[in-house]
Each structure stands twice: as structure tokens, then as C-alpha cells.
Amino acid sequence: MLIAIGTVDLLFAVDSIPAIFGITQEPYIVFTANAFALLGLRALFFLVKGLLDRLVYLSTGLALILLFIGAKLLLHWAHVDLDERVPEIPTLASLAVIIVILVVVTVASLAKTRRDPTAKAHAGSLRAHDAEAGREDTTEEP
Structure with a gap:
């Protein structure tokens, strides 16, 4: 173990x-x-x-962060190896984007679990799941 x-x-x-x-x-x-x-x-x-059970939108937020980091790495590669005219994303902008994504995901998740205490996070899912019924939450956000 x-x-x-x-x-x-x-x-x-x-x-x-x-x-x-x-x-x-x-x-x-x-x-x-x-x-x-x-x-x-x-x-x-x-x-x-x-906390993980309460962060129902964490998978979505982490996916967005990974997409952003991938785009930043591709732009950096293109800037260094292909053409210096390809723009790069500055480090402070990268940190700001990551922090904003994490804050938005955390606030949205905590608001969701406050409204629906049975909502639980599931890895790899883009939607919160209703723990009691065992089904996906399909309610529209106002």
C-alpha cells in the first residue's frame, strides 16, 4: 500500500x-x-x-485550466521555434486566469451545494449529480 x-x-x-x-x-x-x-x-x-464532495464543478474548472495551459505552451513553442511574431501569454496573466477559474468554480460549486445539499461531485463529470436519486442534475441555472 x-x-x-x-x-x-x-x-x-x-x-x-x-x-x-x-x-x-x-x-x-x-x-x-x-x-x-x-x-x-x-x-x-x-x-x-x-471539500471535494462539495466542489461539484471542480472537474470542469480543472479541464479549463489544462486547456489554457496547453494553449499557452503551444503559443510559447510557436513563438520560440516558429516565428517571434506569435504572441505569448505573460506569466502574471496566466496566474490571473488560473486564479479566476478556481475562484469561479469554487463559488459556483458552494452555491450549488448550498441550494441542493444532495449534489455531489463526480470525477470527470461536467454536471453535478443528485446523490439520493443517483441521477444527473439537469436543472437550468437562472
Whole structure:
């Protein structure tokens, strides 16, 4: 079990390297961010576990962040390797976009679970699910 947890921690740290490079090109910052991620991931899991059921739109927000980081990396590649006229997204703009997405997703999720306490998050789903009925929530947002 310990080997499995360690392997998952390592996979998450390696998986986050492209996202970190989307924000900065400094190898020291990338290494430090991954080191802290490895040290704190298990501790944060227990803290965040209780919140995850309430963050019903987290999957959507993370998908948007990954799309944004992918576009930023493609633009950077095109700027460096193809043509310097291709625009790049500045680091502060990237951080602002990520923070705005996370704040909007968190506020929307908490508002949803406040209105409907039975709504639960499901990984990979773009919609909240009604836990009691076991069906997707198809209500329109006003």
C-alpha cells in the first residue's frame, strides 16, 4: 500500500511539470514546486477530502485550466521555434486566469451545494449529480 501511495504521489508530481513550465521557465522553481507537492500531497488529501464532495464543478474548472495551459505552451513553442511574431501569454496573466477559474468554480460549486445539499461531485463529470436519486442534475441555472 505504501508503494502504491508513493507511486501515485510521484505520478502527480511528474504530471504537474508541464503546468509549472507553463507558468515559469526557472528549473529551480519547477523542482521546488514538485518537492513541496510530494511532501504535502498526502497531508492535503485528508484536508481536501471533505471539500471535494462539495466542489461539484471542480472537474470542469480543472479541464479549463489544462486547456489554457496547453494553449499557452503551444503559443510559447510557436513563438520560440516558429516565428517571434506569435504572441505569448505573460506569466502574471496566466496566474490571473488560473486564479479566476478556481475562484469561479469554487463559488459556483458552494452555491450549488448550498441550494441542493444532495449534489455531489463526480470525477470527470461536467454536471453535478443528485446523490439520493443517483441521477444527473439537469436543472437550468437562472
